[in-house]
Amino acid sequence: MTTQLRVALPKDNLETVVPLLEKAGIPVPPHILNTRAYLLSSQAMEWIIVKQIDIPMLVERGAADLGITGKHILWEQPKDLVELLDLGTDRVDLFLFGESGMLSRPDLTIATKYPRITLRYFQDKGKHVRTIPAILDSLAASDAVVAEEQDYASSSGRTIVDTIAASTDRLIANRGSYCLKQRAIDDFCSCLLRAI
Structure with a gap:
């Protein structure tokens, strides 16, 4: 993945999400579980660590290309997003x-x-x-x-x-990012699909 992707992760669910990303071979900063920083980088990725409830808004407005949040959050806050994957985590x-x-x-x-x-x-x-x-x-x-x-x-x-x-947790994408960065997003999804 050479295109820079910015991914919003739920700080209240990192212990579940980070191992899934690592299993998928997606490089995450080694200290992501122990940091208080909200913005981290690793290779061609930027990670925003925020409350799960804020992720749909950040993704819809383009502050993040991708995000991981619960389906119940998406039902409660309908946004103009692309729902890519059911990760099956955090039921x-x-x-x-x-x-x-x-x-x-x-x-x-x-x-x-x-x-x-x-x-x-x-x-x-x-x-x-x-x-x-x-x-x-x-x-x-x-x-x-x-x-x-x-x-x-x-x-x-x-x-x-x-x-x-x-x-359960869902991988969501910003509509504009999905068009402009489709190859990088598809690669990200393919990696996750192999780990689910």
């Missing part, structure tokens, strides 16, 4: 917590960090719900909660009613 399951039989009740209020995903789930079931932000004060006032299992204590008395979404 996130979003659960609906509540009381059994709650789905038959009208006019539910759901506390969630994922309002788009939650609304789509209930629309697919033909139900109208109201979503509120999942902050501590709103949890008690809600009929149900959508969260990752590790984020929500089962001590609340609520049980898992359903799994509303399952997500």
Whole structure:
């Protein structure tokens, strides 16, 4: 790969992503897991280390050619991107917590960090719900909660009613970069495909 590529990596998931890149033979800086730097270089690559939630915006706006982020982030923040690969790493399951039989009740209020995903789930079931932000004060006032299992204590008395979404990491590309740097991006994808 001779064309310079800039890749945004999730700092909260480097321990999973970096070994995959290394297995694919993609050169990453040797100290990438132990640095506090946000911009690193290795051979014909630049690496931006940021929060996973910021990666779609950085890629869409052209600050990065490629990025790795969770599909749940892409569902929640629709952007004009090219989704290249499902990497199969960092699986996130979003659960609906509540009381059994709650789905038959009208006019539910759901506390969630994922309002788009939650609304789509209930629309697919033909139900109208109201979503509120999942902050501590709103949890008690809600009929149900959508969260990752590790984020929500089962001590609340609520049980898992359903799994509303399952997500894994995706390799995404900026549309302009994909046209201008297609060969380098295709080479990057080919390397990753051999490692998946």
